Amino acid sequence: MKSLITNINKVFESRVRLGIMSALSVNEKLDFNSLKELLDLTDGNLASHIKALEKEEFILVEKKFVGKKPKTSYKITKFGLIEFKKHLNALENLIKNQL
């Protein structure tokens, strides 16, 4: 049993974080507003989860100016993608083994 749970990542236990990782895993990068609309979240909620993922180095923050407006985009890191895939596989295995 233990071997099945070892790859379940605690960081991904929140649905919001899973959502962010899902979206970033299939997009080269996404900006804050796109993520917010896609996942239907408030600014504060999204920002706090992004911070958590950034701290784990699962995602990368890219800030630049478009004219005078700051634009923040997010990218998944290689490490983040590997961890996310591991987590997905673990979820799948859990379900397969328990059905």
Place this chain on the structure above:
Amino acid sequence: MRYKALLISKKDMSTENNKHLENLSEIRSIMERSSSFLSLSGLSGIFAGIAALAGAAFAYWYAYIYNARNIVNKHIRYYELTDSVLIVLVIDAIIVLIIALFAGYYFTHRNAKRKGLKLWDTTAKNTLSSLAIPLITGGIFSLILIVQGSGYLVSATTLIFYGLALLNASKYTLKEVKYLGIFEITLGLVATSLIGYGLFFWAFGFGVLHIVYGILMYVRYEKNEVKG
């Protein structure tokens, strides 16, 4: 005691399991929604196709019947394109384009609303910009062909560049767009060797193929949602 513990954990596991299943299906849906422009409606294809057929029919009537005296030799279908005929045909094409774009926007907007999706999101932007670059290139190239007196290649050129545009945009939208693109490119290449039948290839590529594609997409993705 050990027995009891086992029972509890089993019960917990099945609710856990449902949670995991839910998570997985949500992940799938987010991946799909965030990477593909799914609102593209089959109905826009059908209406664009009808507009193209009507435009081609008008062009045929205007060039070959109304201005029949411009046909130099019936057998090789060589056609003397005068400036006045050319202007009418260009206006005809522009009207078709405007109707097609309007239909595309209208039905796609309706489809997005029905699916509860935003029309103008990252995927829409990606789809549009990947369509635009080959299309504009093809448009400019066609104008150059006309100016340089190689107007007979315009029909094939528009089909080829339109096909390339679709192929390019298919990364960001319904995967079937790719096959429509390949068909258009093939048709365009065939058209290059059958000079004089440009209008028919054009009508087939922009008219018939759009209508067939539109009906297939509508049946596959939208019909059930309208009923349900």
